[in-house]
Amino acid sequence: MTDTGGQRRNATLADIAAELDLHPSTVSRALDPAKAAMVKAPTRRRIVETADRLGYRPNLAAKGLKEGRTATIAVIAADLGNPWVTPIIHGLTSRMTSSGSVPVIAETGDDSSTLAALLDHMVARRVDAIVVLAARRADREIIEATSRLVPTVVAARPLEDIGVPVVRERSRLGGRLLAEHFAELGHRRVAQLRGPEEVLNFPNRAEGFSARASEMGLEEATPRLVAARPTIDEGSRLMDELLDRGPLPTAVFAHNDLLAVGAVAALRRRAQSVPDDVSVAGYNDMPLTEHLDPALTTVRFPGWQVGHEAATVALSLAAGEPRFGDVALDPEFVPRRSTAPPRE
Amino acid sequence: MTDTGGQRRNATLADIAAELDLHPSTVSRALDPAKAAMVKAPTRRRIVETADRLGYRPNLAAKGLKEGRTATIAVIAADLGNPWVTPIIHGLTSRMTSSGSVPVIAETGDDSSTLAALLDHMVARRVDAIVVLAARRADREIIEATSRLVPTVVAARPLEDIGVPVVRERSRLGGRLLAEHFAELGHRRVAQLRGPEEVLNFPNRAEGFSARASEMGLEEATPRLVAARPTIDEGSRLMDELLDRGPLPTAVFAHNDLLAVGAVAALRRRAQSVPDDVSVAGYNDMPLTEHLDPALTTVRFPGWQVGHEAATVALSLAAGEPRFGDVALDPEFVPRRSTAPPRE
DNA sequence: GCCGACGATGCAATCGCTTGCAAGGCGATC
DNA sequence: GATCGCCTTGCAAGCGATTGCATCGTCGGC
Numbered sequence: 001m002t003d004t005g006g007q008r009r010n011a012t013l014a015d016i017a018a019e020l021d022l023h024p025s026t027v028s029r030a031l032d033p034a035k036a037a038m039v040k041a042p043t044r045r046r047i048v049e050t051a052d053r054l055g056y057r058p059n060l061a062a063k064g065l066k067e068g069r070t071a072t073i074a075v076i077a078a079d080l081g082n083p084w085v086t087p088i089i090h091g092l093t094s095r096m097t098s099s100g101s102v103p104v105i106a107e108t109g110d111d112s113s114t115l116a117a118l119l120d121h122m123v124a125r126r127v128d129a130i131v132v133l134a135a136r137r138a139d140r141e142i143i144e145a146t147s148r149l150v151p152t153v154v155a156a157r158p159l160e161d162i163g164v165p166v167v168r169e170r171s172r173l174g175g176r177l178l179a180e181h182f183a184e185l186g187h188r189r190v191a192q193l194r195g196p197e198e199v200l201n202f203p204n205r206a207e208g209f210s211a212r213a214s215e216m217g218l219e220e221a222t223p224r225l226v227a228a229r230p231t232i233d234e235g236s237r238l239m240d241e242l243l244d245r246g247p248l249p250t251a252v253f254a255h256n257d258l259l260a261v262g263a264v265a266a267l268r269r270r271a272q273s274v275p276d277d278v279s280v281a282g283y284n285d286m287p288l289t290e291h292l293d294p295a296l297t298t299v300r301f302p303g304w305q306v307g308h309e310a311a312t313v314a315l316s317l318a319a320g321e322p323r324f325g326d327v328a329l330d331p332e333f334v335p336r337r338s339t340a341p342p343r344e
Numbered sequence: 345m346t347d348t349g350g351q352r353r354n355a356t357l358a359d360i361a362a363e364l365d366l367h368p369s370t371v372s373r374a375l376d377p378a379k380a381a382m383v384k385a386p387t388r389r390r391i392v393e394t395a396d397r398l399g400y401r402p403n404l405a406a407k408g409l410k411e412g413r414t415a416t417i418a419v420i421a422a423d424l425g426n427p428w429v430t431p432i433i434h435g436l437t438s439r440m441t442s443s444g445s446v447p448v449i450a451e452t453g454d455d456s457s458t459l460a461a462l463l464d465h466m467v468a469r470r471v472d473a474i475v476v477l478a479a480r481r482a483d484r485e486i487i488e489a490t491s492r493l494v495p496t497v498v499a500a501r502p503l504e505d506i507g508v509p510v511v512r513e514r515s516r517l518g519g520r521l522l523a524e525h526f527a528e529l530g531h532r533r534v535a536q537l538r539g540p541e542e543v544l545n546f547p548n549r550a551e552g553f554s555a556r557a558s559e560m561g562l563e564e565a566t567p568r569l570v571a572a573r574p575t576i577d578e579g580s581r582l583m584d585e586l587l588d589r590g591p592l593p594t595a596v597f598a599h600n601d602l603l604a605v606g607a608v609a610a611l612r613r614r615a616q617s618v619p620d621d622v623s624v625a626g627y628n629d630m631p632l633t634e635h636l637d638p639a640l641t642t643v644r645f646p647g648w649q650v651g652h653e654a655a656t657v658a659l660s661l662a663a664g665e666p667r668f669g670d671v672a673l674d675p676e677f678v679p680r681r682s683t684a685p686p687r688e
Numbered sequence: 689g690c691c692g693a694c695g696a697t698g699c700a701a702t703c704g705c706t707t708g709c710a711a712g713g714c715g716a717t718c
Numbered sequence: 719g720a721t722c723g724c725c726t727t728g729c730a731a732g733c734g735a736t737t738g739c740a741t742c743g744t745c746g747g748c
Contacts, residue, residue, distance in 0.1 A: 008492055010467070012734055023698045028736060035737095040696060055493070057468040061409050062734035065703050070405055072448060080434040083427060083631050090424040093451055102469075104416060104448045107437055123354070124401040125446075148352055149399070232635075261635050287427050291576075291605050293637030356704055367728050372706060379707095384726060406704035409733050692747090699740075710729075717722080 011054040019050050027051075031058070064126070073314050074122035075103045078110045078134035078157075082230075083286045084256065084303065088133060088156055091307025099315055101128065108134045110229065115139055119146045126150075128318035131310050135159045136198040151317035155310035156303070158200050165317070167310040167327040171201045174299040174331040175208025178253050178281050181297070181333065183216035185341045187251040187279065191221035193238045193263055195230045195255035202230075202255045205283060209253055221249045227259055235262020243270055250278060250342035257282035257289050260296055264338065275340035285334050295336035302329045355398035363394050371395075375402070408470075417658050418466035419447045422454045422478035422501075426574075427630045428600065428647065432477060432500050435651025443659055445472065452478045454573065459483055463490045470494075472662035475654050479503045480542040495661035499654035500647070502544050509661070511654040511671040515545045518643040518675040519552025522597050522625050525641070525677065527560035529685045531595040531623065535565035537582045537607055539574045539599035546574075546599045549627060553597055565593045571603055579606020587614055594622060594686035601626035601633050604640055608682065619684035629678050639680035646673045 013024040013031075020027075022043070029035040030047040039047070050056075064070040075092055077085050089105070096103050104127065108115040115134055119142060122130050129151040132143055140162050146152055147164045158168035182190050190213060195202030213220060223245050227234035235254055239262065242248065254260035260282030264274050274280050274294055282289065285300035309327045317323065357368040357375075364371075366387070373379040374391040383391070408414040419436055421429050433449070440447050448471065452459040459478055463486060466474050473495040476487055484506050490496055491508045502512035526534050534557060539546030557564060567589050571578035579598055583606065586592065598604035604626030608618050618624050618638055626633065629644035653671045661667065 007494065010470070010493060013736095014734075024735075025699080025737075026697055028734095029697090032736085038696075043696080057464065057493075059409075059734050060469045061405055061414055062703090063736075065403075065405050065409050065705095065734080066736050068703075080437055081430065081631070083430065086425065086427065086430050089449075090451075093424055093449060097450055102448045102450060102465075104446045105433075105437060106441055106446060107434075120401065121446075125404045126354070149354060149401075150351065261632070265635070287425070288605070288632050288636065291609070291636050292632065293635060293639070295637070357706095358704075368704085369706075369729080370727055372704095373727090376706090382726075387726080403704050406733090407706080409735095410704080410706050412733075690748095693745090695742105695744085697740105697742085699738105701738095702736085703734105706732090708729105708731095710727105712725105712727085714725080715723095718720095 008055075010059070011051075011056040012059070015054060016047060016050050016056060019054070020046055022047070031056075068126075069128050069318070070126050071101045072104050072125070072127050073101050073311070073318065074125070074127040074130040075105045076115065076118055076122070076130065076132050076134050077105065077107050080105070080107050082258070083288070084258075084284050084301070085133065085156075086287060087303030088307040091304035092131065092311045093307075095308045095311035096315070101315065101318075110134065110136065112136060112138055112142075116142050119143070123149050129153065129314035131155055131314050133157060135200075137200060138198060151314065153310050153314045153317065156306050158204075160200065165313050165323055165326055167306055167313060168329070169201070169301055169306065169331050170328050171204035171331075172208030172211075174283060174301075175205040175210075175253075176212040177299055177331070177333040178283075179209045179212035179216060179218065181281070181335065181339065182251045182253070182279070183213070183218055185251070185279065185339060187218065187249075187342050189219050189221060189247070189249040190251045190253065191242060191249040192225070193235060193242075193252060193254040193259050194224070194226045195259065196227060199230070205255055221247075227255075230256045230258055232258050232262040232265070235259035236266040237262070239263040239266035243267075243272075248278060251339065252278060252280050254280060254282050257284045257286045257296060257298055260298070260338070261292065264294070275338050276343065279339035279342070281339050290336065294338045297336045297339040298334050300332040300334050302331065305329055354403070355395075355400040356403070359398060360391060360394050360400060363398070364390055366391070375400075412470075413472050413662070414470050415445045416448050416469070416471050417445050417655070417662065418469070418471040418474040419449045420459065420462055420466070420474065420476050420478050421449065421451050424449070424451050426602070427632070428602075428628050428645070429477065429500075430631060431647030432651040432654075435648035436475065436655045437651075439652045439655035440659070445659065445662075454478065454480065456480060456482055456486075460486050463487070467493050473497065473658035475499055475658050477501065479544075481544060482542060495658065497654050497658045497661065500650050502548075504544065509657050509667055509670055511650055511657060512673070513545070513645055513650065513675050514672050515548035515675075516552030516555075518627060518645075519549040519554075519597075520556040521643055521675070521677040522627075523553045523556035523560060523562065525625070525679065525683065526595045526597070526623070527557070527562055529595070529623065529683060531562065531593075531686050533563050533565060533591070533593040534595045534597065535586060535593040536569070537579060537586075537596060537598040537603050538568070538570045539603065540571060543574070549599055565591075571599075574600045574602055576602050576606040576609070579603035580610040581606070583607040583610035587611075587616075592616075592622060595683065596622060596624050598624060598626050601628045601630050601640060601642055604642070604682070605636065608638070619682050620687065623683035623686070625683050634680065638682045641680045641683040642678050644676040644678050646675065649673055
């Protein structure tokens, strides 16, 4: 059990310079690949040698102060506990580290004032860019305001008419795909378990679904069921409400997989079979969805790609490249076992 | 569609000072709650007023350079795509932000040289502490070396005889709990699908399981099945191998839930029922495990708490408090439907 | 043999903020 | 009314690295 209390102070350019009786600037140049040629080879060798004898690590904070960049990008999520964000963060991280930047992560808990505080904090940190995964409708202005100070990207959860680049899925298309699926299976009476209206993906999915549903002659059950948060519990609650109110639709579109899982659980508790009594479809195809009971019919939200693209946009904005258009990625319909033709 | 190209330069202390014909140091004091009292009230008011008229945000990078701290803590995970890490990161983040620090996240892909490079990078960043979630046996030395430069904590995946604090679960206990469960159900012949030996949780779980199993008179099937990585695919592969080699055990302990999911899938493909033909237990109780098909018997790995504790230790080390002992958290047995008594 | 040029290194300012110390001004004390 | 001391503000150094410019020495050319 060695003692770890005493951390060694990190060596600085000045330390190396002093040791070799050189000037820090010479050491700086010798250690900068782009400028190493300016330093005579033997000197350079001595510098490099003492540098790693002393375990020199350049102080990126100092470098960042001088250069006005920090090589970090802020990522602001709504709820890190939601499996949905995992692939997004994964995609973001892998793109960023491949270019020497690093994500700093924070979480809003879907609270607008927390978001505001975090944005402020990230501005203070002088991150090179900010990726907002937690956007709600009401947050438009504050995000725009922030974007005037730091390049900002809105990703995963889109915002409309906003003056910052957006990386998003085509939510309406996803909704349409599910409406078609229900229609093709022969359902006539369908319902939606809606996610919070504040998160634009949900009303957009709803819109696509309703539009296509009515085109195809489907009837939507009346009670408008809106979840306070997109969670399993809320899915159960909405489904219970649906079960309590009059005639049950034969197919239900839950606006995300968690709501769908909750809905299935509620149906089970009321001795309804999925998909025999009621078909249930989710949305996102979050990890493990395929192994759920029953394997959930869903629409794949391209999370990894959204993260990857968002990072790409953020990095290029940070590099001062001009803003370019939004990125919209196609979701993909994934049929599984939780949907089936209606009884008889 | 407003133009976002031109970011405004952030105001500095000097800007405010110039505007009011004061010295930057006075402004600095006025804006520091701890020193605000040193500044005459009317002056302070004028300062605060122009500060937020100019949208002043202190440059944390500069502040960090001066103070020798960055208010960031590095978190190094093995695979951000693994649902297992989600709660850990969640716990870490929530603890950190509640104290003004922020996590920067990176991923090793379980590659030791990547880990080495990342540790180096984080040292260069002068993060206040490092939390390593990606430790493998072979990484002990490099982690110890790093810990001499930056306070370091190993969490989630433990390492033995290492000179840095460890926050871990009691893996042996978890293994024992499952052995007991199998014995109590009446199984006699059991098997393990092992995770990589390099990740100590797995051999420790194995050890606890085997020890208790032999105490209770269980017999372990012979082929030693070790996954190259703890993934669903590897679980299937190992299970196929087990199915191909001689007599099938009646209960299988997969070292994590992903392996278990893969094992269940493989059994299904071979027309074996879980739990009727074979009981399968996993480990971790990762999110959604309870909604899998079948609901997985498992041992709950206290991920959120491990993250939370690891952050606590990291923060206190960063604050210069002396190192204290390791933290070991108890896992909890969670019986569900994937295990049952053996046939007849 | 002298001068210009170039190659190698040093110097000093700078990024933005913090902080110990100095200094100026004022009220209080004797 | 002079002195002491406190209250408020200014000054300047310094955190660690970068970089334009100055400087010094040497080499080559004529």
